[in-house]
Amino acid sequence: MDIRGAIADERVELAALLDGLTEEQWEAPSLCTGWRVREVAAHMSFGFRTGRAQMVRELLRARGRLHRMTDTCARRDAAAMSEAELAAALRDNAHHPWTPPVGGPTAALGHDVVHGLDITVALGHERRVPLERVRLLLEGVTPRSLKFFGADLTGVALRADDLEWSYGGASGMPVRGAAQDLLLVAFGRALPPGRLRGEAADRFSGAFRERPQGESGESPQRP
Structure with missing residues (x-):
């Protein structure tokens, strides 16, 4: 590529x-x-x-x-x-x-x-981001990168619908969705409800809201 x-x-x-x-x-x-x-x-x-x-x-x-x-x-x-x-x-x-x-x-x-x-x-x-770009980025997901971006995948297995890609052991609770949505999960994002499926999907979904202007907290790193 x-x-x-x-x-x-x-x-x-x-x-x-x-x-x-x-x-x-x-x-x-x-x-x-x-x-x-x-x-x-x-x-x-x-x-x-x-x-x-x-x-x-x-x-x-x-x-x-x-x-x-x-x-x-x-x-x-x-x-x-x-x-x-x-x-x-x-x-x-x-x-x-x-x-x-x-x-x-x-x-x-x-x-x-x-x-x-x-x-x-x-x-x-x-x-939709071209799948070859998403695939390259998903292949770089590691425990170290997950920690850096504040993504906790403990007990979870990510499974992409549109790519042959997964992350996590067979015993993990499956979370399924489009590859680009799973990429967001791996980068520590909370997605709008309904984009993911599986027992643990709600763990990575939720409302996102704007913080007041001028407030600068110490949250996980953004890419």
Whole structure:
């Protein structure tokens, strides 16, 4: 798989989707706790718009707390940038070589795919991420990654409906759903009710609500 090509395609596709959102949708809560759609969009392009020196300054202001830094910057940039600018920041940087501190290009693809789903699933949008992209990311799910993103799969077995992929032992309670929804579970997200099936499905479903502006708690890491 051409990962860099997939990253570029994902960004262009998401930018086109953002272009079509209404003002109400931009203000709607995403699956990222405390962030509206516009904060997620601002966060997605933060690495493209921020040089190393500025990144260090932002981290120092946050007293070395990465989550606090990303939360503060997402809120600030979401307020400062227009909807058109937020979409353009993705489109214009489709081929930007940025990657997260750990994980390389695959992690960069995961960053774009999961945050795109944070938006589309929360809005009830029917976009389906190409299965080859989802498969690559699901193959990287490990106990270490689950811990990093705060996903507790103890006693659970994930089973994809549209891919030959599963995670968890035969004795685990099955949770079934579309591969992209199970990817969200593995990244610590709570999904809207009705997207998952199985005895333990309710454990990963529930209402998501916006945290008041300015509040910056220490929750599990976002991709």
